Amino acid sequence: MMTPFHSFHMRRMIPVLLLLPLMAIITACDHKDLCYHHKHMVKLRLEFDWSDCEDPERPDGMCVFFYPEQPGLETRRFDFTGLQGGEITIAAGRYRLLTYNNDTESVFFRGMESHSTHEVYTRSGGLFESVTRGNQSNKGIPRAEGTEDEDVVICPDMMWGCSAIDITISEQGISYICVPVKDKEEWMERPPIVTENTITLYPHELTCIYTYEIRNVNNIEHIYQATASLSGMAPNLMLAEEELGRKPVTLPFEAYSDGVSKITGRFITFGHHAELPDPHRMMLYVWTNDGKAYSFGSESPRFNVTEQVHSAPNRRHVHLIIDGLDIPTPIDPPNPDVPGAFNPDIDDWGEVFQDV
Incomplete structure (x- = not known):
């Protein structure tokens, strides 16, 4: 038989018990929102393979632009001294990429805000430029x-570079398409390259x-x-x-x-x-x-x-x-x-x- 004392305590406990599942739901929602908005940073390596270049001349360094293909990500530029490449850290997501040498002096760039409009050109000059x-x-x-x-x-200037498309970067690995010039005719039906943490780029002569x-x-x-x-x-x-x-x-x-x-x-x-x-x-x-x-x-x-x-x-x-x-x-x-x-x-x- 329930005494008045027990009845009183049961009435106080029931609202608390009802609140527990609701608190769990709220906590779970907050956790998912925070995880969804968090940018997962991935460390990967960029490597340059120079087998597509016929001329023995080489640049002093390269720059690489990552253009995002999804909202919430920003365009990133990375510069490297030498020809080997190096490690970078970038937010996981989908990108397109452009790379070219960063040691130019005579050229100008415009349309750099997007992958498709990135352009190189030169200034007006004189016919006697070389002697005056x-x-x-x-x-x-x-x-x-x-x-x-x-x-x-x-x-x-002499320029070298290439592009890469369909890049997906995640904590589980990387997939991308960057086709060497010598393999372009045979590449049409191949799937993207899948690697653990490396993107290999194949610069060739752009000029x-x-x-x-x-x-x-x-x-x-x-x-x-x-x-x-x-x-x-x-x-x-x-x-x-x-x-x-x-x-x-x-x-x-x-x-x-x-x-x-x-x-x-x-x-x-x-x-x-x-x-x-x-x-x-x-x-x-x-x-x-x-x-x-x-x-x-x-x-x-x-x-x-x-x-x-x-x-x-x-x-x-x-x-x-x-x-x-x-x-x-x-x-x-x-x-x-x-x-x-x-x-x-x-x-x-x-x-x-x-x-x-």
Whole structure:
């Protein structure tokens, strides 16, 4: 038989017992919310495999951008000295990735807020950039026929890089797709790579190396300074898809005389857009030791190197050849002050037209 004392205590205990399951539910909900919003940080290693690079030249370091594909994550940039890579710590989630060398000096970047708009380009320049070491007006300087309206921009730096997609980073492991250039044709049906804690990237050349030689140059001993240009080239590169810009530009670059019979040079370019019909015409600008200035190539067929550019066996390494050039024989005696008196504003050009 329950006494009044027992009845009183039972009435007090019943509300407490009813509250216990409710407190457990509230506690469990709070725990799940905290866990859901917490960013799980994962330590992983980035490695660079350079087997896709033909040229022995290599950069001093690389940067890597992780672009998130889900809300709540932020874009991250990591920089590495050297070519090996290293360890990073990043929030678990889904990403896309871009990497390229971080030792550039001549290029600029824009659209860096997203993977698809990240772009590299160069500034406007002068046709005599290589000899004046600075920008100047291109007004009055002879141009190749049909290229007079092209913008003049400076050559880019040598660049290496690649991209990776479908990256999933979790505490259980990593999956991603980064395809070596040499394996792209065979990769289409393969699944993503799954690893425990490593992403391997395969940088390749993003810019092109062009070399040229003008052979059998007569009266070359009278040249004290020269520079050159090439028209119809791409002004920029979209890094994610490696898509070249479609507006053709003219690139100025250095020219060197061997003092015997040959003028040579080497320059870097983003390349040319294969779908555009714009011609690729070289121009050579020469100053002789009698104070005269001459231009070659404005209408000369031999300076039209379009076919050489388009048919090059390797679009990343193009070698151009122009055979035969006659430098006018000086009428006036050489001027000993000419080497120190270069005038970038000179407009009294002698345009030399030579048939094939």
